[in-house]
Amino acid sequence: KIQVIVIDLFGSNIDIELTRPDEQFGDFSTNVAMQLTKSVGQNPGEIAEKIRSALKAELPEQIANTEVAGPGFINITLTELALVELLDATPSQSLKGKKILVEYSDPNPFKPLHAGHLYTTLVGDSVARLIQAGGAETIRLNYGGDVGLHAGKSMWAIIKFLGGEKPEELNKIPESERPKWLGERYVEGNSAYEDDESFKAEIVDVNKRVYRLHEDQDKESPFAQIYWQCRKWSYDYFATLYKELEVESFDRFIPESEVTKLGTDTVHEQLQKGVYEESDGAIIFDGEKYGLHKRVFINSEGLPTYEAKDVGLSLTKWQDYHFDESIIITANEQDQYMQVVVKSIEQFEPEPAKRTKHITHGTVKLQGGVKMSSRKGNIVTALEIIESASQAGETSDTNPNEETILAAVKYAFTKNRIGGDIVYDPEESIALEGNSGPYLQYAHARARSILSKINVDDGELSDLQPGERSMVRKIGEYTEVIDKAVQELMPHLICTYLYELAQEFNRFYEKNRVVGDEREAVRTKVVKLYADRLKDGLNLLGITAPEKM
């Protein structure tokens, strides 16, 4: 609408950006006038004034007031009618008709789940929810390394523990201790590999046997029985965590073993065509030609590295889904690695490479910047994080139930912009005051409690008083926020908004009685709209909104 006026007046069709300014300035604001200063050759105040008066004349029904302020902002205050109409808007489903793959979580069988896995799982879940909210056909993928050196290390230590290749010995390990037991074996195998040359050689050999077992589709040999049994234990363990977290379930688990052959074959094939090259007995891709670095895809033992398997994975995704977009979420240490892999694929299969987007996040640290490592063994496991939230709740006056604990952890991990490291503080996450999941749950429950005491029908939103208008204004921003969060794939935008919304409500609530007031009907409508948005927003984050707490 402003666009048209600008074109009429100045013949310029720049994009008009409407922002939500501080409430004192109005409902919308734009700085076009300042942007036009140069091309038009008039001072911003004059330009703004022309646009302002034209705009006001054009839309008398929608615009109550406009003014030019500061260096040349045009501030627009909507009429009550227009403001209320904004409430009917729904998120724009901008991804409708697209098929989008989201790969995240990616735990490796035979290795323990540490706090980082919890983080990446929750980030992935919230991003996938956004994509789904955008209307896309969303396919959740989980890729895991069931072959590779780590599996070799674990298998070596497992066999040693069992006193040989004796699968029946596995039955002696109680079900509840299996995840921990597997984690300990990995740590043992890893230390052995690093500390002792002869152990290292043995492990390399075990690693080869694991690959061979897949090629031969061996399920019978004692070695294979141990492998498949422990692999299953790992997957069971992952399933337990996902269930506990109440994250959306994955559409497909793709173990590395499933894509190894395709990846290996492709690399060999493209070696002939010059995409990959031989170097010191290994097959590499020379990313330096593209400002990246060199990486080994097939090692000199002839075994595929992670790189080759990722090639297989990408091609598998492309063949099986023909996606519009493929999103991969990992820790940021894989950032440059992934660029090399994707660049190599681009050389012979450009389409899927171009449609692949890598989102990276930072690492989880505990209060005081303590980092966790899975090499040393002193790791914080995923379940321990949840446990710590629960414990922090018990020592406070909260006494949280499961819903609250999950809300605490999920919100703590999604409220920050994806990218940097995050510091997890259990006490802050479970706190009922401040910017936390439980605070928002409480805010919701309190609003529902008010509504449960109401006996009148909703009123029309008209002749709004200032507090009511502020609430309507804030509620009306909901769809804009969702759209932006979907577009940018940034769940934290929703967190920020919901928190602001709850604060706005608390201000309203402080001054305006609902039940029994002469404006009860109108205010009931406001509270209802507020509670519904809060609930929807929390659900988008995978957080429940209980009626009572």
Added chain:
RNA sequence: GCACCCGUAGCUCAGUUGGAUAGAGCGUUGGCUUGCGGAGCCAAAGGUCGUAGGUUCGAAUCCUGUCGGGUGCACCA
């Protein structure tokens, strides 16, 4: 050495396709309580936006240098 990410209040973070007095929470200090869930509200103190330049009418935001932290740079994942 090269590359990528990060550096905003004591702490944890928003704000970064350039725009109005840089905003929240926690913590600190003071006020509000006969209340629909006070798990709240109001207010104060607290900032050379790492630092030095540059571009611009205008820079936390863009460019360059520099310092500090993290990560990655060949047979690990």
